Amino acid sequence: MKYDLILENIGQLLTMDYEKEGPLCGRDMDELIVLENKALAIADGRIAVIGSNEEAAMWTAEKRMDCEGKLVTPGLIDPHTHLVFAGSREHEMGLKQQGVPYLEILKQGGGILSTVKATRAASEAELYEKAAGHLDRMLSYGMTTVEAKSGYGLNAEAELKQLRTAKKLNAEHAAEVVSTFLGAHAIPPEHKHQPDVFLEEMVQLLDVIEKEELAQFVDIFCETGVFSIEQSRVFLSKAKQKGFQVKIHADEIDPLGGAELASELSAVSAEHLVGTSDEGIKQLAAKGVIACLLPGTSFYLNKPDHAKARKMLEEGVAVTLATDFNPGSCPTENLQLIMSFAAVIYKMTVKEIWNAVTINAAHAIGLGGERGIIAPMKQADLVIWDAGNYEYIPYHFGVNHAGTVIKKGAIVYEKGDHCEPSSLSFT
Numbered sequence: 525m526k527y528d529l530i531l532e533n534i535g536q537l538l539t540m541d542y543e544k545e546g547p548l549c550g551r552d553m554d555e556l557i558v559l560e561n562k563a564l565a566i567a568d569g570r571i572a573v574i575g576s577n578e579e580a581a582m583w584t585a586e587k588r589m590d591c592e593g594k595l596v597t598p599g600l601i602d603p604h605t606h607l608v609f610a611g612s613r614e615h616e617m618g619l620k621q622q623g624v625p626y627l628e629i630l631k632q633g634g635g636i637l638s639t640v641k642a643t644r645a646a647s648e649a650e651l652y653e654k655a656a657g658h659l660d661r662m663l664s665y666g667m668t669t670v671e672a673k674s675g676y677g678l679n680a681e682a683e684l685k686q687l688r689t690a691k692k693l694n695a696e697h698a699a700e701v702v703s704t705f706l707g708a709h710a711i712p713p714e715h716k717h718q719p720d721v722f723l724e725e726m727v728q729l730l731d732v733i734e735k736e737e738l739a740q741f742v743d744i745f746c747e748t749g750v751f752s753i754e755q756s757r758v759f760l761s762k763a764k765q766k767g768f769q770v771k772i773h774a775d776e777i778d779p780l781g782g783a784e785l786a787s788e789l790s791a792v793s794a795e796h797l798v799g800t801s802d803e804g805i806k807q808l809a810a811k812g813v814i815a816c817l818l819p820g821t822s823f824y825l826n827k828p829d830h831a832k833a834r835k836m837l838e839e840g841v842a843v844t845l846a847t848d849f850n851p852g853s854c855p856t857e858n859l860q861l862i863m864s865f866a867a868v869i870y871k872m873t874v875k876e877i878w879n880a881v882t883i884n885a886a887h888a889i890g891l892g893g894e895r896g897i898i899a900p901m902k903q904a905d906l907v908i909w910d911a912g913n914y915e916y917i918p919y920h921f922g923v924n925h926a927g928t929v930i931k932k933g934a935i936v937y938e939k940g941d942h943c944e945p946s947s948l949s950f951t
């Protein structure tokens with residue numbers, strides 16, 4: 525058989541324990557499969573075979589790549605981003621430095637609501653172009669699959685515009701985009717005094733979202749001054765009744781009991797979890813809810829507290845990590861940086877971190893067993909790193925170590941000499 529692409533002379537080939545059912549937790553999160561001096565062949569976008577370099581010498585292919593002893597891993601997966609939005613919020617930096625809290629900026633009509641204003645005013649083409657630029661950068665950082673939440677429209681027209689943009693990106697961009705409907709992200713000014721009317725409007729939208737296949741998940745920002753536990757319970761229950769899987773922005777600023785609610789509703793994941801109680805952690809473990817931790821956000825908001833990742837891991841919660849890329853609380857597309865934060869702030873082991881951004885991230889967005897692993901017959905989403913071992917990536921922080929990025933078997937990014945793709949634009 526003639527393969528499409530052969531990678532030879534791989535120094536370390538990293539994969540995860542994909543034979544385990546579900547996301548990894550407990551001791552399993554601290555295990556990796558590290559194969560040394562390997563080769564692999566790709567056909568029809570999938571891993572066809574993994575073998576020795578001697579075996580590979582007998583294989584034939586359209587193209588061969590010498591990996592020069594470098595590290596090859598599954599493509600990184602970012603399971604929590606707010607990818608599609610207009611504008612930027614650099615003017616909030618000064619306010620934050622003066623000590624104005626994140627929720628106070630929102631209360632004054634800024635924060636999320638200022639991005640809502642910009643997003644409502646933008647055309648779908650403008651949103652597409654900007655989001656594609658962010659996605660280009662993510663791909664260049666080795667992120668081959670990305671979740672994207674809506675939530676900067678907060679009315680039917682603008683929410684659908686965001687979701688359609690994400691769907692189009694998934695169809696046309698080299699990176700894969702999985703959509704989440706976060707219509708319940710803030711209370712828009714026109715519904716300031718009737719949040720329940722607004723939530724019902726968002727529930728009604730679910731029929732269109734289902735019909736047009738615009739999102740697989742439904743999420744809500746459960747927080748003081750945004751949506752209460754009871755409002756979140758009602759909203760997410762209605763979404764579940766309509767067949768959606770649910771996620772929840774839980775206990776980010778105030779410990780409202782969002783983790784307990786996520787457990788009660790058997791959510792796929794609970795996200796942020798900075799203020800989650802010990803009881804909440806136990807319930808996440810018991811119900812198999814994935815904890816999606818966002819250390820970049822608590823860093824960027826300069827919070828005194830961070831999610832209790834070690835406690836969660838010890839209690840057997842499956843943990844994933846994400847950028848939370850958004851224009852307010854975490855404007856970075858760099859999941860490698862988040863891996864470093866997880867090592868330093870959370871004290872997660874390097875093995876736990878790799879499992880968190882690959883196999884567990886895939887489970888958090890409905891792609892468990894299909895992405896985030898390197899195994900025969902699985903989609904070939906790979907990164908060849910400018911590094912010889914997997915510990916190096918979170919260690920040397922703040923720079924991009926992705927050398928070559930492969931999605932569905934095709935080379936979609938190759939690093940030049942310290943150059944990034946020319947199509948990149950941040951704003």
Ligand SMILES: N=CN[C@@H](CCC(=O)O)C(=O)O
Nearest residue numbers: 636745821848850851852853
């Ligand atoms: N906390 C709620 N939503 C986002 C931030 C959105 C924004 O500030 O624009 C988050 O997950 O951090």
Ligand SMILES: [Zn+2]
Nearest residue numbers: 604606773848
């Ligand atoms: Zn978020």
